[in-house]
Amino acid sequence: MSVKDFVQQRRDDFISMRRDFHMYPEPAWLEYRSAAKVAEKLIALGYDVALGAEVLDLDSRMGLPSEDVMKAAMARAMDEGADPELVEKMGYGKTAIVATMKFSDDGPVVAFRADMDSNDVIESKASNHIPAKAGFRSRHEKAMHACGHDTHMTMGLGLAEYIATHKDGLKGTIKLIFQPAEEGVRGAKAMVEAGVVDDVDLMFGMHIGFNEQLSNCFACSDHGFLATTKLDAVFHGYSSHAGGSPEKAQNAMLAGCTAVINLQAIARHSGGASRMNVGVFESGTGRNVTPDVATLKLETRGATTEINDYMIERTKTIIKGAAEMHDCTFEITKQGETPAGRISDDLAREVQSIIEPLGIFKEVPFDYSGGGSEDCAYFLNRVIDRGGRATYMVLGSAIKAPHHNPLFDIDEEDMLNGIIALGTIATHYLK
Numbered sequence: 022m023s024v025k026d027f028v029q030q031r032r033d034d035f036i037s038m039r040r041d042f043h044m045y046p047e048p049a050w051l052e053y054r055s056a057a058k059v060a061e062k063l064i065a066l067g068y069d070v071a072l073g074a075e076v077l078d079l080d081s082r083m084g085l086p087s088e089d090v091m092k093a094a095m096a097r098a099m100d101e102g103a104d105p106e107l108v109e110k111m112g113y114g115k116t117a118i119v120a121t122m123k124f125s126d127d128g129p130v131v132a133f134r135a136d137m138d139s140n141d142v143i144e145s146k147a148s149n150h151i152p153a154k155a156g157f158r159s160r161h162e163k164a165m166h167a168c169g170h171d172t173h174m175t176m177g178l179g180l181a182e183y184i185a186t187h188k189d190g191l192k193g194t195i196k197l198i199f200q201p202a203e204e205g206v207r208g209a210k211a212m213v214e215a216g217v218v219d220d221v222d223l224m225f226g227m228h229i230g231f232n233e234q235l236s237n238c239f240a241c242s243d244h245g246f247l248a249t250t251k252l253d254a255v256f257h258g259y260s261s262h263a264g265g266s267p268e269k270a271q272n273a274m275l276a277g278c279t280a281v282i283n284l285q286a287i288a289r290h291s292g293g294a295s296r297m298n299v300g301v302f303e304s305g306t307g308r309n310v311t312p313d314v315a316t317l318k319l320e321t322r323g324a325t326t327e328i329n330d331y332m333i334e335r336t337k338t339i340i341k342g343a344a345e346m347h348d349c350t351f352e353i354t355k356q357g358e359t360p361a362g363r364i365s366d367d368l369a370r371e372v373q374s375i376i377e378p379l380g381i382f383k384e385v386p387f388d389y390s391g392g393g394s395e396d397c398a399y400f401l402n403r404v405i406d407r408g409g410r411a412t413y414m415v416l417g418s419a420i421k422a423p424h425h426n427p428l429f430d431i432d433e434e435d436m437l438n439g440i441i442a443l444g445t446i447a448t449h450y451l452k
Contacts, residue, residue, distance in 0.1 A: 024444035025381075027183050028437050035179050035440065036433050040157040042171035045101055046139030046164040049202035050085055050114040053098035055137045055174060057107040059199050060118050062178055066185040068120035068197070073111045076119045078214035084207040084251070084356035085114045117208070118199040119217050120181060124451065128193020129222035131450045133443060134400055135177035136203035140167040145427040152430060167429040169229040169418075172436040174199065176227070179440035184447055191451040196221060198400070205251050206359040209396035213403050223368065223450055224404040224411035226397035229431055229439060230424055231389065235417030237435065238384040239376050239442055242369035243413045245390025246362035246398050247294060247322040248329035253356055254280065254340050258349040260306075260313035270311035271348045274304040277315030280343035284319065287335045293324030294392070295332055318356075322394055326360045362398030365410035372412060375449050381438050382417075389415045416442070 028035070045054050056072070063070050085091075091113050099105050111117070116137070144150075144158050144165040152158045159165045181197055198217060202208030218224060228243075258271035281299050289295045297319070304315035321336055323329030337353065344351040369387060377385045401411040418435035422428035 022187065024183060024441045024448070027187070027444070028179065028440050031179070031182070032437055035175055035437060038178065039171050039175040039433065039436060042174050043152060043166050044157050044160050046159050046161055046166045046171070047094065048141060048164055049138045049204050049207055050082070050116060051091060051094040052116040052137045052201050053095050053108045053111060054101050054103040056111055056116040056118055056199065056201065057098065057103035059137070059174055059178065060107050061104055063118070063120040063181055063197070066181055068122050068181065068185070070118065070120045072118045073115035076117045076215050076217050077115055077211045079115070079211070081211040081214040082114055082207065083210070083358070084202070084205050088113065116201040117212055120197040121194060122185065122188070123194045124188060124191040125193060129450060130194045130196060130220050131223045131447060132196040132198060132218055132221040132225065133177065133180060133447070134198040134200055134226045134397055135173040136170050136200045137174055138170060138202055138204050139164045140204055140425050142167045142425060142427055147428065150421070150428055150430065165427065167425050167427070168204070169431055170203070172229050172431055172439070176436060176439045176443060180443040180447060183440070183444045191448070193451050195447060195451060203396055205357040206249060206394060206396035207357040209359065209399040213399040218400050218403050219407060221404050222409045224400055224409060225446065226395070226400065226413040227416055227439065227443070228395070229416045229435065230418050230420045231391050231415060233419055235389060235415065236419040237382055238386060238417035239382045240386045240389035240415035240417070241372040241376065241412060242364045242366065242388045243390060243415055244364055244388055245392045246413070247296065247324060247392065247394045248326040248361040249320055249322040249359055249394035250329060250333055250355060251320045251357035252336065253354050254317040254319065254351060256315040256344055256349045256351050258313045258347065261311045263309045263311050267311060271313070272311050273315040273347070273349050274312035276343045276347040276349045276351070277302055277304055277317055279346055280317060280340050283339045283343065284336060287332060287339070290323065290328045290331055293328050294322070295324070295328050296322035297332060297336070324361065359394055359396035359398050360402060362395060362401050362413060363405050364401065364412050365405060368410040369412045372414065372446060375446055376442055379441065379445060381441060391415065
């Protein structure tokens with residue numbers, strides 16, 4: 022059976038699978054239900070499934086939630102139908118999966134990566150929002166699949182099923198990587214440090230969506246990855262009565278304000294794109310109390326790792342200066358990071374020649390540079406550093422609103438075409 026026929030036969034099941042994942046979104050390191058459902062399906066298909074601490078360097082994880090938050094998410098996952106044994110094995114921030122199927126010794130190791138986590142977004146209840154209208158809106162407060170990771174899991178499992186049921190004549194090994202904590206670029210490094218791609222010859226990542234102009238297109242590479250670092254900065258001052266003794270205060274809010282204004286004023290780098298954003302600023306307890314704590318959640322980005330490093334150093338200098346100006350102390354903690362990604366152009370050209378003949382996409386461009394950041398870069402870079410080849414593909418879709426927006430949604434036909442594309446690529450290299 023061709024990949025197209027297989028997907029057409031299974032289309033209703035794949036759509037139902039995607040909608041189930043969409044209803045139960047789980048943020049970074051809390052993907053217990055999602056990961057358990059993925060692992061359960063992979064085991065049933067006959068894959069050799071390694072998970073949890075087997076495929077993570079635990080010391081390399083970044084931005085872990087508190088133990089209480091993780092414990093509550095584990096309990097919720099089991100209440101929502103997750104296998105308790107699998108949840109326990111992946112408990113407390115170990116939601117990573119690698120599924121392997123070996124066909125022979127005389128072929129390449131071909132790896133595909135899918136991410137699983139959701140965004141901290143409250144999903145829209147608007148009547149024109151299809152998940153709300155069709156009854157698969159998020160059931161979790163302040164969590165939403167607003168970046169398409171529900172479809173990434175579905176496409177990864179669709180690929181897994183096709184390969185497992187059409188493996189006659191295949192050579193080499195397929196490796197399917199289901200990664201936690203992509204949002205905030207927190208999860209890939211820990212899997213890479215555990216060596217999960219050290220034997221990989223060909224590495225593929227893919228993302229759905231991006232913009233309406235890319236709808237029903239399939240880009241074979243993305244050279245636009247920006248290196249990025251996610252930081253939390255906390256200023257500590259001394260509170261006082263705002264009317265009775267303001268001179269005794271060390272105003273942490275003022276230190277935070279000074280930092281925010283000057284962080285946005287960092288001179289941009291002539292060597293390429295550079296970005297700075299303070300996304301959260303929290304401070305204060307009451308109108309007549311001088312704030313003694315201020316917290317900033319911010320990110321830097323750069324077209325290269327070196328440019329991002331420049332942004333980080335300027336950030337640290339400004340935060341230190343703002344603290345000194347207002348007689349406060351400060352601390353900076355790293356919550357996530359990823360380098361700029363590298364692409365094997367020859368592999369991307371091969372993918373283009375494989376996908377164009379399918380005739381399911383209106384255009385198959387060589388490259389789409391979206392300007393975002395992705396910690397799949399860790400996988401791509403490690404494979405290339407070790408002599409393999411890697412590319413990151415973009416599956417265009419007629420999204421209903423920007424990524425990370427409460428109205429975000431994809432066209433499920435594009436997701437189905439994505440399974441066809443992945444199955445075609447996999448069988449090409451495994452034959």
